[in-house]
Amino acid sequence: MFQRAGYADYLVRGLTERARYLTVRGRPDDYPRAFEDLETAQVEAERGRMDLLLADVLLVRAAGQFGAWRSTVNVVVRRSLAGDFAQSLGQAEGLVDSLGYGRRQDALRQLRLRADLDGLTTADDF
Numbered sequence: 001m002f003q004r005a006g007y008a009d010y011l012v013r014g015l016t017e018r019a020r021y022l023t024v025r026g027r028p029d030d031y032p033r034a035f036e037d038l039e040t041a042q043v044e045a046e047r048g049r050m051d052l053l054l055a056d057v058l059l060v061r062a063a064g065q066f067g068a069w070r071s072t073v074n075v076v077v078r079r080s081l082a083g084d085f086a087q088s089l090g091q092a093e094g095l096v097d098s099l100g101y102g103r104r105q106d107a108l109r110q111l112r113l114r115a116d117l118d119g120l121t122t123a124d125d126f
Contacts, residue, residue, distance in 0.1 A: 008048045015041035016057050023064035031068045038064070055101050058092035059108065066115055082120060089115075 015037040022034035038061045045054035065085040069078055089111065096104045 008044050009050060009053060012041045012045045012048075012050060012053045012057065015044075016053070016060050019064060020060050023060070023067050026067055026071060028071060031064060031071075034064050035061070051095060051099055052101060055092055055095040055099065055104055058088050058095060059104060059111070062088035062092055063111055066111065066118075066120065069120060070118060085115070085120065 019034040019037040019041070022030040022037070038057055041057045042054065042061075045051075045057055062085055065081050065088055069081040069085060072078055072081070089108070092104075093108055095101070096108060
């Protein structure tokens with residue numbers, strides 16, 4: 001629907017929210033679909049130079065990667081997700097800081113804290 005509407009920001013917001021829903025729901029088969037949505041949203045946000053929305057996409061991606069990391073026991077997959085999480089979180093933090101996007105500072109801090117508490121940000125994971 002958002003694609004047909006012709007508004008790129010609607011598409012980015014719609015895909016980001018659907019991905020957020022899927023990662024919060026947390027079923028194992030939801031994560032690949034959520035990451036596909038986020039990939040499309042990221043491409044559209046970058047193409048349209050929608051930096052605030054891009055920061056949101058990266059933050060949702062990092063949160064989804066964290067959720068996927070928590071839900072899997074496969075060591076190889078966990079290691080891959082840990083690296084992906086670090087990259088997404090780093091990109092989100094850099095963008096949020098450079099834009100002065102204060103509304104997302106707390107979400108970044110909370111995600112970093114949850115990851116630290118779960119041991120995701122230890123040297124073994126990166």
